Amino acid sequence: MGLLLFSPYYRIQLPIFPTLILLLSLTFSASAANSSHNTFIHCLVNHSEPSHPITSAIFTPNNTSFFSVLQAYIRNLRFNTSTTRKPYLIITALHVSHVQAATICAQKHNLQMKIRSGGHDYEGVSYVAEVPFFILDMFHLRSIEVDIDSETAWVQAGATLGEVYYRIAEKSKKHGFPAGVCPTVGVGGHISGGGYGNMMRKYGLSVDNVIDAQIIDVQGKLLDRKSMGEDLFWAIRGGGGASFGVVLAYKIKLVQVPETVTVFQVQRTLEQNASDIVYNWQHVAPNIDNDLFIRLILDVVNGTKDGTKTVRATFIALFLGDSKTLVSLLSKSFPQLGLKQSDCIETTWLRSVLFWTNINITEPVEILLDRQPQSLNYLKRKSDYVKKPISKEGLEGIWKKMIELVDTILYFNPYGGKMAEVPSTAVPFPHRAGNLWKVQYQANWNKAGKDVADHYINLTRVLHKYMTPFVSKNPREAFFNYKDLDLGINHNGKNSYSEGKVYGVEYFKDNFNRLVQIKTKVDPGNFFRNEQSIPTLPYRKN
Numbered sequence: 268m269g270l271l272l273f274s275p276y277y278r279i280q281l282p283i284f285p286t287l288i289l290l291l292s293l294t295f296s297a298s299a300a301n302s303s304h305n306t307f308i309h310c311l312v313n314h315s316e317p318s319h320p321i322t323s324a325i326f327t328p329n330n331t332s333f334f335s336v337l338q339a340y341i342r343n344l345r346f347n348t349s350t351t352r353k354p355y356l357i358i359t360a361l362h363v364s365h366v367q368a369a370t371i372c373a374q375k376h377n378l379q380m381k382i383r384s385g386g387h388d389y390e391g392v393s394y395v396a397e398v399p400f401f402i403l404d405m406f407h408l409r410s411i412e413v414d415i416d417s418e419t420a421w422v423q424a425g426a427t428l429g430e431v432y433y434r435i436a437e438k439s440k441k442h443g444f445p446a447g448v449c450p451t452v453g454v455g456g457h458i459s460g461g462g463y464g465n466m467m468r469k470y471g472l473s474v475d476n477v478i479d480a481q482i483i484d485v486q487g488k489l490l491d492r493k494s495m496g497e498d499l500f501w502a503i504r505g506g507g508g509a510s511f512g513v514v515l516a517y518k519i520k521l522v523q524v525p526e527t528v529t530v531f532q533v534q535r536t537l538e539q540n541a542s543d544i545v546y547n548w549q550h551v552a553p554n555i556d557n558d559l560f561i562r563l564i565l566d567v568v569n570g571t572k573d574g575t576k577t578v579r580a581t582f583i584a585l586f587l588g589d590s591k592t593l594v595s596l597l598s599k600s601f602p603q604l605g606l607k608q609s610d611c612i613e614t615t616w617l618r619s620v621l622f623w624t625n626i627n628i629t630e631p632v633e634i635l636l637d638r639q640p641q642s643l644n645y646l647k648r649k650s651d652y653v654k655k656p657i658s659k660e661g662l663e664g665i666w667k668k669m670i671e672l673v674d675t676i677l678y679f680n681p682y683g684g685k686m687a688e689v690p691s692t693a694v695p696f697p698h699r700a701g702n703l704w705k706v707q708y709q710a711n712w713n714k715a716g717k718d719v720a721d722h723y724i725n726l727t728r729v730l731h732k733y734m735t736p737f738v739s740k741n742p743r744e745a746f747f748n749y750k751d752l753d754l755g756i757n758h759n760g761k762n763s764y765s766e767g768k769v770y771g772v773e774y775f776k777d778n779f780n781r782l783v784q785i786k787t788k789v790d791p792g793n794f795f796r797n798e799q800s801i802p803t804l805p806y807r808k809n
């Protein structure tokens with residue numbers, strides 16, 4: 268019954284390859300409406316351990332909890348509409364054997380599986396698809412075992428970053444982990460896609476600090492680093508887990524943090540010399556002490572005079588040290604900012620996470636265990652890399668464009684430090700030495716409707732296009748964790764190397780080739796696939 272819900276929709280959605288789609292669709296709805304669907308469930312039951320029954324993990328659309336389970340980890344409201352393609356089934360894995368059963372049975376029944384951990388994929392790739400699909404939901408598998416003696420932790424895919432930080436700090440005030448700044452992001456997608464945060468200049472990416480992993484491969488086998496081998500272990504540290512297997516857990520290496528860190532947020536509009544400060548930020552932020560990370564956010568706000576708009580620059584920082592040292596450091600290296608002692612807040616590393624995610628720093632730290640974000644939006648993201656400072660004239664042009672568009676935001680995240688030291692082939696993430704900062708383009712809105720969405724999405728595209736002269740080219744690089752389907756789609760069900768190469772080279776540059784080779788070896792049938800997965804090598808005609 269649930270299948271009939273989406274089959275007609277599916278036909279409308281995909282104007283490309285109509286014959287193939289129609290064929291697939293017919294085959295699917297005929298078989299799936301009853302028998303295939305039921306035999307899939309039988310297969311799941313057959314392949315999970317009797318001591319861990321899978322039936323209580325299976326949700327079909329006629330289960331009253333189906334929609335709340337689906338919505339529980341939707342983090343972009345663009346994909347929470349009545350027309351968003353729905354899965355015909357959700358498996359909320361309670362045990363490893365459920366993951367194995369899903370992997371084996373989906374292949375037996377030729378079904379598309381989407382893997383979801385934290386659900387923060389910007390394009391909803393973990394819970395939406397162009398073809399009939401089911402979701403393997405990992406949120407129950409979220410144990411975190413911290414071992415301070417060895418300075419390591421095993422973290423399961425369904426854990427959130429906030430939970431990881433909280434559990435580390437619970438055991439030690441001197442340890443942390445370099446990962447994203449949003450506490451509700453999931454380990455499974457975040458780490459397998461690279462993972463960066465505000466300690467990146469000191470400690471590199473999350474994947475630079477991963478030392479072991481557990482995955483379920485295409486045969487349903489449980490593998491660790493030793494049994495999967497160094498190639499596959501390399502691939503799942505930034506190449507995206509969903510192309511290679513189901514990540515169950517990563518073993519991470521903890522890093523040292525001081526018991527007191529300093530944070531600040533300083534805002535300047537154009538009238539307050541923002542242009543000059545931003546111009547200098549470009550030279551300072553990627554080169555300064557590795558203990559300091561100064562993110563720059565640019566948005567458009569009302570000017571002081573009625574009806575005018577201005578650009579506001581927000582500098583938000585984490586310093587792994589005390590405020591006195593920080594103020595003295597910046598008065599020498601970045602006097603234009605005019606940082607004062609009173610701008611600085613000394614706190615613990617764990618509480619700095621609250622500050623960075625816009626939660627009052629006096630809130631109980633248990634708020635990091637909340638799996639529900641503070642607020643949800645409709646959103647679109649894009650990314651770029653900057654390798655040369657932008658001239659003053661260039662910046663003026665960007666301000667003019669932003670004021671014209673109004674509703675776009677730019678995030679500049681400085682690189683340098685450790686990021687420039689790690690070789691670009693160490694893990695699939697290739698954007699290392701030579702990059703000054705990464706740009707994230709944002710549009711956020713809070714109204715439903717396709718026209719509204721089209722308007723805002725267009726704004727990010729217009730600004731992205733405008734930025735062309737200032738950013739990397741050949742290829743124009745992009746960050747894989749900032750999923751952007753504008754870069755191209757590997758149409759589901761189709762294994763197109765040429766389609767995959769387009770976004771693949773932007774995300775992974777030369778590492779794309781190695782990812783394709785590993786993919787071809789470990790999953791030649793391309794079972795683990797999605798809109799922007801790594802394709803297998805094209806078949807050679809003899």
Ligand SMILES: Cc1cc2nc3c(=O)[nH]c(=O)nc-3n(C[C@H](O)[C@H](O)[C@H](O)COP(=O)(O)OP(=O)(O)OC[C@H]3O[C@@H](n4cnc5c(N)ncnc54)[C@H](O)[C@@H]3O)c2cc1C
Binds near residue numbers: 382385446451460462
């Ligand atoms: C509010 C917000 C803040 C963010 N901040 C940062 C940041 O500071 N730094 C940063 O690097 N990124 C950041 N991101 C991007 C984020 O890292 C990626 O979206 C990441 O993929 C999310 O992981 P997830 O598990 O929550 O997402 P999901 O949507 O669950 O998964 C994302 C992708 O990974 C795949 N996947 C998920 N789990 C598994 C698994 N167990 N095995 C194999 N494949 C899997 C999915 O199929 C999908 O393709 C942010 C995103 C949001 C929405």
Ligand SMILES: *[C@@H]1O[C@H](CO)[C@@H](O)[C@H](O)[C@H]1NC(C)=O
Binds near residue numbers: 270328
């Ligand atoms: C819906 O529920 C009934 C029993 O409540 C079950 O027999 C049937 O198989 C379910 N249908 C689907 C599509 O899961």
Ligand SMILES: *[C@@H]1O[C@H](CO)[C@@H](O)[C@H](O)[C@H]1NC(C)=O
Binds near residue numbers: 298300
């Ligand atoms: C199963 O599907 C077939 C083909 O669509 C149909 O003829 C049959 O009536 C269905 N059976 C049930 C029990 O729904």
Ligand SMILES: *[C@@H]1O[C@H](CO)[C@@H](O)[C@H](O)[C@H]1NC(C)=O
Binds near residue numbers: 306307309
């Ligand atoms: C489940 O297992 C039983 C016994 O091993 C077998 O007869 C049956 O065909 C299996 N069913 C499916 C759907 O795999």
Ligand SMILES: *[C@@H]1O[C@H](CO)[C@@H](O)[C@H](O)[C@H]1NC(C)=O
Binds near residue numbers: 325
């Ligand atoms: C819905 O699914 C849950 C978990 O599988 C199960 O406990 C519950 O009984 C189901 N409800 C219905 C109405 O099928």
Ligand SMILES: *[C@@H]1O[C@H](CO)[C@@H](O)[C@H](O)[C@H]1NC(C)=O
Binds near residue numbers: 338643
């Ligand atoms: C998602 O959509 C459902 C159904 O319309 C709605 O009930 C729910 O509130 C939405 N979620 C959010 C966070 O808006």
Ligand SMILES: *[C@@H]1O[C@H](CO)[C@@H](O)[C@H](O)[C@H]1NC(C)=O
Binds near residue numbers: 538539540
């Ligand atoms: C802007 O810079 C000028 C010259 O450098 C300085 O005189 C002025 O005080 C600054 N304005 C603000 C608001 O900082």
Ligand SMILES: *[C@@H]1O[C@H](CO)[C@@H](O)[C@H](O)[C@H]1NC(C)=O
Binds near residue numbers: 573575
């Ligand atoms: C900005 O100005 C517009 C009118 O020009 C007004 O509608 C809006 O509320 C103002 N926004 C803020 C945040 O003050």
Ligand SMILES: *[C@@H]1O[C@H](CO)[C@@H](O)[C@H](O)[C@H]1NC(C)=O
Binds near residue numbers: 627628629
């Ligand atoms: C944070 O909360 C405290 C205590 O409720 C309050 O005094 C303070 O003003 C708040 N700070 C911010 C920035 O909102």
Ligand SMILES: *[C@@H]1O[C@H](CO)[C@@H](O)[C@H](O)[C@H]1NC(C)=O
Binds near residue numbers: 672721722725726729
């Ligand atoms: C996109 O936005 C720009 C700038 O506002 C506008 O000129 C253009 O017409 C828009 N394009 C589309 C396709 O909406």
